[in-house]
Amino acid sequence: MIQLTDVQKYFYRGESREVHALKNINLTIEKGEFSLLNGPSGCGKTTLLNAIGALDSVDSGKIYLDEKEITTLSEDERTLLRLNEMGFVFQSYNLVPVLSVEENIGFIMKLRGFDDDVIKNRVHEVAELLEIENKLQSLPNTLSGGQQQRVAVARAVASKPKIILADEPTANLDSKNSIALMNMMRRLNEEEGVTILFASHDEYVIESVRRIIKLNDGGIVED
Amino acid sequence: MFRLILKLAWKNAFLRLSRTLLVVIMIAVSMSMMLSIQGIYDGMTSNLIDKTKRSDCGEISLYNSHYRLNKNLDNVIKDAKGIEASLNERPDVQAVVRRLSVDGLSATARKSAFSSVVGIELDDEIAFGRFDQFLVDGKLELGKRGALIGKELAKTLKVHVGSKVIFSTQDSSGEINAMALKIRGIMQTSMVLDRSALYVDRRHLERFLGVSDTVATQIAIRTESSTLQATLQKAYPQLSVMDFLELNPMLKQMQDMMHIFNSITFFIVILVVFIGILGVMYVSVLDRIREFGIMRAVGMEYKYIRREVLLEALFVGVVGYVVGAILGLLSLLYLHHYGLNLSQFSEGLASFGLDTVLYADISPIYFINTFLAILSASLLSVLLPLRKIKHLNPIEVIKAET
Ligand SMILES: Nc1ncnc2c1ncn2[C@@H]1O[C@H](COP(=O)(O)OP(=O)(O)O)[C@@H](O)[C@H]1O
Ligand SMILES: [Mg+2]
Numbered sequence: 001m002i003q004l005t006d007v008q009k010y011f012y013r014g015e016s017r018e019v020h021a022l023k024n025i026n027l028t029i030e031k032g033e034f035s036l037l038n039g040p041s042g043c044g045k046t047t048l049l050n051a052i053g054a055l056d057s058v059d060s061g062k063i064y065l066d067e068k069e070i071t072t073l074s075e076d077e078r079t080l081l082r083l084n085e086m087g088f089v090f091q092s093y094n095l096v097p098v099l100s101v102e103e104n105i106g107f108i109m110k111l112r113g114f115d116d117d118v119i120k121n122r123v124h125e126v127a128e129l130l131e132i133e134n135k136l137q138s139l140p141n142t143l144s145g146g147q148q149q150r151v152a153v154a155r156a157v158a159s160k161p162k163i164i165l166a167d168e169p170t171a172n173l174d175s176k177n178s179i180a181l182m183n184m185m186r187r188l189n190e191e192e193g194v195t196i197l198f199a200s201h202d203e204y205v206i207e208s209v210r211r212i213i214k215l216n217d218g219g220i221v222e223d
Numbered sequence: 224m225f226r227l228i229l230k231l232a233w234k235n236a237f238l239r240l241s242r243t244l245l246v247v248i249m250i251a252v253s254m255s256m257m258l259s260i261q262g263i264y265d266g267m268t269s270n271l272i273d274k275t276k277r278s279d280c281g282e283i284s285l286y287n288s289h290y291r292l293n294k295n296l297d298n299v300i301k302d303a304k305g306i307e308a309s310l311n312e313r314p315d316v317q318a319v320v321r322r323l324s325v326d327g328l329s330a331t332a333r334k335s336a337f338s339s340v341v342g343i344e345l346d347d348e349i350a351f352g353r354f355d356q357f358l359v360d361g362k363l364e365l366g367k368r369g370a371l372i373g374k375e376l377a378k379t380l381k382v383h384v385g386s387k388v389i390f391s392t393q394d395s396s397g398e399i400n401a402m403a404l405k406i407r408g409i410m411q412t413s414m415v416l417d418r419s420a421l422y423v424d425r426r427h428l429e430r431f432l433g434v435s436d437t438v439a440t441q442i443a444i445r446t447e448s449s450t451l452q453a454t455l456q457k458a459y460p461q462l463s464v465m466d467f468l469e470l471n472p473m474l475k476q477m478q479d480m481m482h483i484f485n486s487i488t489f490f491i492v493i494l495v496v497f498i499g500i501l502g503v504m505y506v507s508v509l510d511r512i513r514e515f516g517i518m519r520a521v522g523m524e525y526k527y528i529r530r531e532v533l534l535e536a537l538f539v540g541v542v543g544y545v546v547g548a549i550l551g552l553l554s555l556l557y558l559h560h561y562g563l564n565l566s567q568f569s570e571g572l573a574s575f576g577l578d579t580v581l582y583a584d585i586s587p588i589y590f591i592n593t594f595l596a597i598l599s600a601s602l603l604s605v606l607l608p609l610r611k612i613k614h615l616n617p618i619e620v621i622k623a624e625t
Contacts, residue, residue, distance in 0.1 A: 083522025
């Protein structure tokens with residue numbers, strides 16, 4: 001489903017403090033995977049995840065999403081691709097503070113133009129899976145960190161994207177909330193078949209994924 | 224989708240309530256002050272114009288074409304009575320008066336001053352311009368030897384109701400003649416007349432000067448027609464038919480000047496509004512720069528974000544406008560009915576023919592113009608904040624969290 005061939009990424013290309021952030025990455029992610037990009041801090045996990053998520057460009061090599069090359073898209077096309085095909089979960093929850101939990105979860109569906117009824121049903125469905133259905137009318141800042149991150153996951157998963165990219169989703173959570181979140185994400189993966197790719201060096205994430213792609217210094221060292 | 228954006232804009236505008244309120248108050252206060260100043264300025268000019276029209280030249284005045292250069296009794300309108308009668312027949316003429324005026328010297332035992340005696344028909348003047356309302360002291364009556372005097376002239380001559388004044392001038396045969404007048408009332412009309420005029424009964428003056436009762440120096444007309452002047456000029460080619468502004472270039476200048484003052488005040492207020500909204504929007508956007516970055520990251524198109532920020536600025540502007548319009552209207556209504564009392568400056572104002580209490584005009588144009596200007600100011604003020612979002616790289620924002 002996602003295929004990377006010979007992907008290279010430099011920061012400050014050609015300058016004296018050049019960073020070769022991704023070195024010759026070849027990688028395939030299949031539909032329905034529950035995988036992890038793992039490795040020490042600064043090894044390129046975020047850079048690789050951003051490249052897959054069409055958030056950032058690469059300097060050479062190709063990335064395909066279902067046969068479609070995404071490395072050559074324009075800025076606007078990438079924005080729409082992210083909206084329609086990707087779901088994102090970041091380290092901090094990044095919910096819209098003035099919208100209720102329900103509106104936050106439905107936000108991307110709304111942007112994609114789903115009908116209000118469809119959005120409402122779907123929001124309730126994922127809220128139940130993520131055990132936040134009794135918080136739907138609350139504002140995000142009245143929720144605990146763990147609950148807020150589950151709202152962020154719900155928002156990413158609600159519009160049924162092809163893949164969810166989760167960068168350090170447990171970094172701000174304690175162990176109990178981390179385990180709970182990983183369990184729920186695993187259930188989403190199993191019950192809804194969503195493809196999820198993590199970037200993390202957190203032990204709870206390592207414990208629950210099915211595939212670990214180990215990076216070091218910008219290259220894949222173990223798969 | 225639009226509803227979501229509307230909601231975001233509305234909630235964000237009022238999330239930071241104290242900041243938004245501050246700008247709203249700033250807009251409202253400066254706007255209502257501007258409206259009041261505009262109303263007073265306009266009220267001042269229209270008051271002067273109104274008084275000059277009512278007491279002097281109406282919308283249009285007719286003179287012998289030589290009279291305004293050489294004001295002597297050879298240059299009168301010969302058939303004024305006939306012209307007055309035929310003007311009164313016209314449906315586009317609301318009121319007509321004819322006056323006989325002569326320059327000379329007024330004197331008391333101790334003081335003297337150049338002045339004009341104006342022969343009038345009291346009832347006609349009341350119908351023409353509510354002449355009775357100009358009376359500030361004494362009684363509105365003329366009789367055989369009675370006279371009404373302009374307030375400033377009364378001051379110069381140090382006379383009051385009941386005083387005697389001797390007026391001397393050349394009659395139609397060229398002889399210097401004098402008449403004794405008794406002051407019955409004091410009038411406050413327009414600048415020039417207040418300084419120079421003594422009003423007497425027209426018939427009395429005709430006899431004194433030895434002229435026929437058909438002549439006049441001026442025929443003044445009240446009308447709303449804009450074509451009457453041209454029509455009359457064609458009908459009476461031997462006379463000069465002049466409209467209000469030609470006769471009062473000073474008032475025209477004053478009107479233009481007030482217009483410039485108003486424009487400057489308007490511009491300053493709109494600038495204040497612009498800077499206020501710019502400030503609050505800039506800070507608000509900077510505050511939420513992460514939020515916008517995340518929205519871009521998850522795929523929200525820039526045009527929706529732009530729309531949201533625009534709406535937010537509009538909310539602030541429009542709420543400010545509504546509050547300002549209400550405050551401004553209340554203040555204008557007050558100034559319209561009770562006026563602005565400037566009695567401590569009354570000396571200066573009165574010598575300009577102004578009242579010591581100024582009443583504001585109210586015009587819907589004030590509100591329409593301000594609305595359009597505030598709307599434009601709101602829309603322009605988001606350009607700079609929006610640039611911040613447009614050049615935002617979502618990756619940088621996401622990275623900043625770690
Ligand atoms: N915008 C950037 N500019 C310069 N260097 C960067 C930038 N982003 C990442 N890097 C560098 O690229 C390497 C990989 O970073 P990153 O992908 O964030 O690592 P990880 O997520 O595994 O901690 C690091 O050496 C980092 O310093
Ligand atoms: Mg990282």
